[in-house]
Amino acid sequence: MxxxxxxxxxxxxxxxxxxxxxxxxxxxxxxxxxxxxxxxxxxxxxxxxxxxxxxxxxxxxxxxxxxxxxxxxxxxxxxxxxxxxxxxxxxxxxxxxxxxxxxxxxxxxxxxxxxxxxxxxxxxxxxxxxxxxxxxxxxxxxxxxxxxxxxxxxxxxxxxxxxxxxxxxxxxxxxxxxGRAVPVRTSSTVRVSGSLASHYAPRAGVILCEPAQAAARVEALRAQGQRVGVLGPEGLGLPAGVPLYEVPEEPAGAARVLYTRLREADAHGHDVLVACLPRAEGLGLAVRDRLARAAAPRPPEP
The missing domain is CATH 3.90.870.10 (DHBP synthase)
Structure with missing residues (x-):
């Protein structure tokens, strides 16, 4: 539902x-x-x-x-x-x-x-x-x-x-x-949904970076023979021919399309997805959390 x-x-x-x-x-x-x-x-x-x-x-x-x-x-x-x-x-x-x-x-x-x-x-x-x-x-x-x-x-x-x-x-x-500060504790004695280190993961490997670092990370990965896609906003100055799965800079807009863009990237069979981190404010905190779990080492397939 x-x-x-x-x-x-x-x-x-x-x-x-x-x-x-x-x-x-x-x-x-x-x-x-x-x-x-x-x-x-x-x-x-x-x-x-x-x-x-x-x-x-x-x-x-x-x-x-x-x-x-x-x-x-x-x-x-x-x-x-x-x-x-x-x-x-x-x-x-x-x-x-x-x-x-x-x-x-x-x-x-x-x-x-x-x-x-x-x-x-x-x-x-x-x-x-x-x-x-x-x-x-x-x-x-x-x-x-x-x-x-x-x-x-x-x-x-x-x-x-x-x-x-x-x-x-x-x-x-x-x-x-x-009316008070509320800490974010993604590690707790209380287990909750979506709290495992590896979660929300596409098939491609995920590498995290700040937007200003994206072009350089892509160049280095392509030099290693990797098939690379990028998840991030416009204006990253990417090399020609590198697919961009666009997410808005605005955190709520990034949250709204995050999973759809990850699925679109999966459909294109990349080895690696370079994911740009949004600002750590508002829903940007949730997007950063999901991307960090997508990039975490994954348990072996059953």
Whole structure:
């Protein structure tokens, strides 16, 4: 089903067999927790033991929207969706089709990104079919996702809030509502979706650089005989014949097209993709996070 962030592989969060099928289709480790999507902030209360005041403030400000809250779980949240942890991750999505599904179900939907585990997330129905084929029963086509990267995950289970995954809601916006600095901790004792070192990866190797370094990196790689593509903004001064998969300099625009451009580059069979890092502000923080994980050493193929 579509959300405003990416397409999710959705199953009734209280049907353990359906949830296990999600893990099997994705090839996802069973200890890697899922996000439970619910229809409203009021629905949060039955999934958690308590709703702290800061959770209420964030939910009032940003739900429905690209924010996930991590809180101590109630008995309703089973080990199948929490990865055996004592916390549950909850979100109220904004996309009208996702909201229609949740309201019709009257419960929670576990919905990790609808792609094979560790690969590039889907932002159109066509991406889902290309990845998962007939392994899914139905694809709800809601058009391209408006945000383009996964939700921002804020942990409120340890007392002081912390961002465990930068995403489609700027950290600065979270800080404004809470009235305090909120650290970004991409390594935590609380496991969350998208937190593995290698993730969101295209088939090509990914090398990160600042935009001003791109042309020189491309020249060096081509001298080694590598087939190179570039992910970045216009005006990089690239050598003739080097494909540019253009992303805007503006961070929210970069987030919106990031996964589509990575998939386009994959289709052209590059050995290496030189990826230019956006500014580390707003949604640029999420784009930098996804590119860093795409560039990380990858586990061996099963």
């Amino acid at each position: 579509p959300t405003e962030t990416v397409y999710g592989l959705a199953a009734n969060a209280e049907d353990e067999l359906a949830v296990r099928r999600v893990f099997a289709i994705k090839g996802r480790p069973a200890t890697h927790p899922l996000i439970v999507h619910v229809a409203s902030a009021e629905a949060m209360a039955s999934w958690v033991r308590a709703v702290p005041e800061e959770a209420q403030r964030l939910a009032a400000a940003f739900w429905p929207g690209p924010l996930t809250l991590v809180l101590p779980r109630s008995a309703r949240a089973t080990d199948a969706v929490t990865g055996g942890q004592d916390t549950v991750a909850l979100r109220v999505p904004q996309h009208p089709l996702a909201r229609a599904v949740l309201e019709a179900l009257g419960g929670g939907v576990a919905a990790p990104s609808a792609n094979r585990f560790g690969r590039v997330s889907p932002t159109t129905a066509e991406h889902v079919r290309a990845d998962l084929g007939e392994d899914v029963d139905l694809v709800l086509d809601g058009g391209p996702c408006a945000v383009g990267v996964e939700s921002t995950i804020v942990d409120l289970s340890q007392g002081a809030p912390a961002v465990l995954r930068p995403g489609g809601l700027a950290v600065e916006a979270v800080e404004r509502v809470l």
